[in-house]
Amino acid sequence: MGHGPILRVVGLLKDVETRWSATFLMIDRVLEQYQAVDKFLNAPGQEEIAHHSFDPMTLRVLQDIRRFLEIFHIVQEIVSAEKTPTLSIVLPMYEKLIVMLNDLAKDLDELSHAIKVSVQKLEEYLSLSRRTKIYSLAMGK
Template sequence: MQHSDFHRCFLHVVNLVCQAVIKAITNIDYSQRDAPEFALNHDPVAHVRSLVRVCRASSLRRQYFAKVVTTLKQMNLQLLHDVDTWWSSTLLMIECALMLREAIDKFIQHEDFAELKQYHLSHADWTALEYFKGILEIPHAFQHKLAAEQIPTICNTIPAFEALMRCWCQHKELHPLTALIVDQGLTKLSEYHQHALRVNAYMLAISK
């Protein structure tokens, strides 16, 4: 197996781990349990996704949203839609929505688009999206760093596993409301970490 194959393996693992986290994020049972102040009666990520879809499906809506963004001097940004096969796109969609929060609120309130009021995001929804963004930013940073390396090395793989786990544990300590969600990623990441430790090639690569 070539060195680059180990990095592709790690990036694939990150994808699988993040899919587990996203599944937990979109499961409102995790946000309702043991955290009443963080309780949601719907999935805010799905709300954003639906809002983006209906906005982009109409040229009239797109034009008005662009006008709102320009009026608010938000650099002519547009809403982004995520895709199932690219977990980072969910992070980017959330980041973009948070940046355009003011424009989204104004857009939904427009009298010509009364049908969009069903996609209203409450303060709790926006707070949850901020938390979700913080969770997903951590693996995104590791993925970006490893993917950008010109000469991948096997010896970075296990340290990357462990560093990612440490960062998520720190996030969980700082934001205990997200513990049930982060634990889904940590559990799966730990499984792959233990598997990597049993691969002789990794041990030879990191030994002195």
């Protein structure tokens, strides 16, 4: 008799404001473990908290938000993998991030406003960076 996939044994994640990945990792974990969470919430004796169970629409929205935040997570992981992230690494990654976000906005119409605001902010940072002398030095060969 099948009981679904076997879930990993995991600990709690802590919210860390210094990383783009904190919210992504928490959403990723809840989606990964939701089968167990839902089973617990709907178990006998859990009537007081059963209302915290997610409906299918909420799960779909969380999956979309996860896709959106995953792009930031990927870039943050690439940048933080460097011992000393420099402008010559970060600025091209921001440019790639903008391309990935614009592509995602086409797939996630419901989140397109949030995605476009993110792109605008990144473009603002890049524009400011490009007007500085340090940009030329960082990007020079």
